[in-house]
Amino acid sequence: MNPLWLLTALPAAWLLRRSWWLKDIPGLPVLVYHKIGNPPPNSSLKDLWVTPENFEKQVIWLKEKGYETISFSRLASMHKEKKPLKGNEILITFDDGYENNYRYAWPILAKHKSIGNIFVVYNTIGKTNIWHNPKTEPWIDMADEKMLLEMQESGWIEFGSHTMNHPKLTQIPYEDAVWEIRESKKQLEGLLKREMTAFAYPYGLGAYDEKIRKAVLDAGYVLDFSFTQGKTSWPWQREFKTIDRLFIKKNENLWDLSLHIKKGKSKVF
Template structure:
């Protein structure tokens, strides 16, 4: 639920920063990467041809690539522990995220993730759970039992920066409470609808008890601001995850093997 133009606007300049890395300073690159966590942002997996849908075949190829390259998909619990300084993430960590809670996340993406032994995190619009073309509570519970993580994508998916403080607080608090009751565990992360947030949003997210918040701003420096974590959006028109990772400055097989 975000146009390509909005994505490009929010990510403007970041590509330039990534491209500005000196590839002649290997130690600098490794040092910078060791502090970074690529957070991939998918929306839908299926036959649709809009910007935010990747084909099932393409998603399977993406996951095969990550598995082959030795990436370790991590859970939201691990991200939370890393933010708190309690653990160090495994080598070549990657966090796979899905926004909006579409049904195809369960029918198409979930079986592929399981095939490759990978985990992902899904951000749900609580007011839409169980509606047409969205995942049901039972499906979400099944995925949780299989090791998938879940976070809030608010109640109604309205851009938070445009809401009053009371409205934004209700979106953040009520979706958190709803998911905690539905899943029987703490919900510590949220993803801001349409990537919309302000300083007020970040304050309200902290007050609601979130450890971290995901933006749609593009980049690698995941934890510079834990309430505005950058992600790498994956689009229909991207050739492959390998191409996207390379474009973002991740060099497959060069330093990682």
């Protein structure tokens, strides 16, 4: 094989893999993060980790580009009142409710006057991420009640439900799934003394079906978020689809972030 050909082909393949050549997609961008910090050496889910340094760069970039970070309650009001997007709104969301969100993400957001939204697994508050296999993804601390209340009091963090125990709702008895959906709303509202307008389905592919989604909407949530990659057309056709999100991974840079927001994904394969 000609080494010169290889040297030119590899950068071309890298460029073509990025979505820069796709058309811009209109709609609401919702970023989704999980853990802010450095992954343990034996982590098999390193893509779920974003370093504090990279996260802060991303928050600064959003501010510099004129994006307005908004809360679940603000988005719920926009949906109810049928308000159009101005074009610069964006949601920053975190799944699960890790202690590192409190330790790293919240101070960064507050420093740059940006709003974040955290989906909490109620029964793991102050405990660990017990749904992971500790042999492949070490258990780490979850935020406790005091941390949640402190973040909420600051005005820079709002919360939504991510069930009671983080099950895959389509793989447990329907009655148990309904309980996970309803009880988490009830318990979080009791703890935080405010309405839970937002729900996120745990896991990606197969996380919900028509029956499960109806149970979520019937429970009184205004907004339901999936892990489906993409942006959501606005006004949101709530009866037909969930709110999609843009998964920000460990090694993605500011160009990747820009591509996510403009194209609905940073890579095409």
